[in-house]
Amino acid sequence: MQEKGSISIHTENIFPIIKKFLYSDHEIFLRELVSNAVDATQKLKSLGQLGEFKGELGELKVKVSVNKEARTITISDRGLGMTAEEIKKYINQIAFSGATEFVEQYKEKDTAAKDQIIGQFGLGFYSAFMVADNVEIFSKSYKDNTEGAHWTCDGSTEFSLETTDKADRGTDVVLHVAADSDEFLEPARLRTILTKYCKFLPIEIEFEGEVINQTQPIWAKQPSELTDEDYTKFYQELYPFSEPPLFWIHLNVDYPFNLTGILYFPKVKDELQFSRNKIQLYSRQVFITDEVKDVVPEFLMLLHGVIDSPDIPLNVSRSFLQADAAVKKINTYITKKVADKLAELYRKDRAGFEEKWSDIGLFVKYGMLSDDKFYDKAKDFVLLQNTAGKFFTLSEYQEFVQANQKDKNEQTVVLYTTDAEAQHGFVQAALDRGYDVLKLDAVLDSHFIGQLEQKLEKVTFKRVDADTIGKLIEKEETTESVLSDDDKTKLQELFSKAISNPQMHVQVEALSPQDAPVIITVPEFMRRMKDMQRAGGGGGMQMFGSLPDSYTVSVNANHPVAQRVLSAEDEASQKLARQAFDLALLAQGLLKGEALTAFVKRSADLLTA
Numbered sequence: 001m002q003e004k005g006s007i008s009i010h011t012e013n014i015f016p017i018i019k020k021f022l023y024s025d026h027e028i029f030l031r032e033l034v035s036n037a038v039d040a041t042q043k044l045k046s047l048g049q050l051g052e053f054k055g056e057l058g059e060l061k062v063k064v065s066v067n068k069e070a071r072t073i074t075i076s077d078r079g080l081g082m083t084a085e086e087i088k089k090y091i092n093q094i095a096f097s098g099a100t101e102f103v104e105q106y107k108e109k110d111t112a113a114k115d116q117i118i119g120q121f122g123l124g125f126y127s128a129f130m131v132a133d134n135v136e137i138f139s140k141s142y143k144d145n146t147e148g149a150h151w152t153c154d155g156s157t158e159f160s161l162e163t164t165d166k167a168d169r170g171t172d173v174v175l176h177v178a179a180d181s182d183e184f185l186e187p188a189r190l191r192t193i194l195t196k197y198c199k200f201l202p203i204e205i206e207f208e209g210e211v212i213n214q215t216q217p218i219w220a221k222q223p224s225e226l227t228d229e230d231y232t233k234f235y236q237e238l239y240p241f242s243e244p245p246l247f248w249i250h251l252n253v254d255y256p257f258n259l260t261g262i263l264y265f266p267k268v269k270d271e272l273q274f275s276r277n278k279i280q281l282y283s284r285q286v287f288i289t290d291e292v293k294d295v296v297p298e299f300l301m302l303l304h305g306v307i308d309s310p311d312i313p314l315n316v317s318r319s320f321l322q323a324d325a326a327v328k329k330i331n332t333y334i335t336k337k338v339a340d341k342l343a344e345l346y347r348k349d350r351a352g353f354e355e356k357w358s359d360i361g362l363f364v365k366y367g368m369l370s371d372d373k374f375y376d377k378a379k380d381f382v383l384l385q386n387t388a389g390k391f392f393t394l395s396e397y398q399e400f401v402q403a404n405q406k407d408k409n410e411q412t413v414v415l416y417t418t419d420a421e422a423q424h425g426f427v428q429a430a431l432d433r434g435y436d437v438l439k440l441d442a443v444l445d446s447h448f449i450g451q452l453e454q455k456l457e458k459v460t461f462k463r464v465d466a467d468t469i470g471k472l473i474e475k476e477e478t479t480e481s482v483l484s485d486d487d488k489t490k491l492q493e494l495f496s497k498a499i500s501n502p503q504m505h506v507q508v509e510a511l512s513p514q515d516a517p518v519i520i521t522v523p524e525f526m527r528r529m530k531d532m533q534r535a536g537g538g539g540g541m542q543m544f545g546s547l548p549d550s551y552t553v554s555v556n557a558n559h560p561v562a563q564r565v566l567s568a569e570d571e572a573s574q575k576l577a578r579q580a581f582d583l584a585l586l587a588q589g590l591l592k593g594e595a596l597t598a599f600v601k602r603s604a605d606l607l608t609a
């Protein structure tokens, strides 16, 4: 039998179009052809199990070979094969109908829309023409009494089909590599492509006498069959030379969508660094991409591992993915699983959970900020740590501080430091008062504070240096001033003059005599505004500006220094005031440059006076 025919495409020259516009992704032809071979093999295995195929399965490897001289790449399987009729139906009609549809839609669109369309088609068999100018199929069906078939197509819409002597069941696809695709004749290149896409295919793939894949990756197994070692070993295989993961989650669901996978929590410490160890996306063990944006919620992109789902549409553009219902469900499912796993770790091993907190805190806070459902779960296990190193949950902490840190308006004031070293004086003052101070010094903490204030009732956060200790948490009782109102005004004027900086707002306050003579603070509100401005990219100038616009300088009316400044002679009084102010700057880490030099000199003078 010999037949010539025309593939039912009504558009001329579709191959040049496709070839040109899919250029960047040419290598996927191998993934498509090898997965077709694997599918055909698996179908035969199923037929065997169903009793519809009674012959010997024999060795079922898929073999990939390359012949540089002959300029061919051959993909051979011992799967169910195709008769000539089936080739006409499956290759000429099915495989090429995708192409026709593609070109039809493609013709009318502008460039941006074209990019989107390209993404929407599974290329399948047809992608062979991205690298070959002639493709042959030699196939023999598993069915009894069928003849081998030989199909040839040169990339035009013409094909030829004839019978052939093929002894063995299965299909050989032979690509005659085009002149512009020489790279694919390099065995090293092919090996790289195979390891990228086919490393976990369920049927053995042989290349240059070696099996290149693991047919049973651990995510396809039951968690009960696996040990911790299996999980960490697999992690090392995925990401060689990486630090071992903290823990992992084995995903396994088959309704209402199908999904398996393993997500690993890496050690991330306190950085929002997007790692190179990305989550890999598979569909039935075929690698698809490691661009999992939209499939995995953004805050979980810091995780590592694999996700395998036949329900994730392949070769689709981003906007398509975002709208896809299955993808949305997968997203929700993964978020829930991660929250459940964290809750379980917290419940079962609180000490271990606290130990890992510096690594997982970031995920948890990021998750709470970006997903309300996650917030609802995580609010019970998110941890706060105080300056003494003790951990609390949100409710434990509120309970812990509420007796002491309620202000006169019944607001619980949570005190925190963003840098326990630099703010040491203020932290100490708060602790001396019997208050507790939290360490909130991580990347996302300023946002996290904002969220907690919104969600928790009657709770406000204040950084320890937001005010003088007496006013940080305002109580009913007030300390009496030993100074008269006149003296207070005079003191205020003396200090303003000595400081002579419009950014410094001097006020005289009745603090405890044990407090410092002068204290510089930045009101919480003001500082947050500044932080926001900075985060919003206020430009390099603001980034490196050493002072915020406004500081509060509280002069302690009850400190002996106040009396001395008031009673000293003009020049000596100014010197004292400046010295007291510089001390306050020093405590805030703000004394620098010329001012610091002057301070050191003045201190020496005062010591010898």
Ligand SMILES: Nc1ncnc2c1ncn2[C@@H]1O[C@H](COP(=O)(O)OP(=O)(O)OP(=O)(O)O)[C@@H](O)[C@H]1O
Binding pocket: 032, 036, 037, 040, 077, 079, 080, 081, 082, 090, 091, 094, 095, 096, 122, 123, 124, 125, 126, 171
């Ligand atoms: N090696 C093979 N052995 C047997 N049948 C094959 C083989 N390769 C392709 N086919 C048949 O040709 C059809 C078309 O293949 P093609 O790869 O274009 O699309 P597909 O595999 O159905 O979908 P996809 O776009 O996901 O690859 C297949 O469905 C299958 O029936």
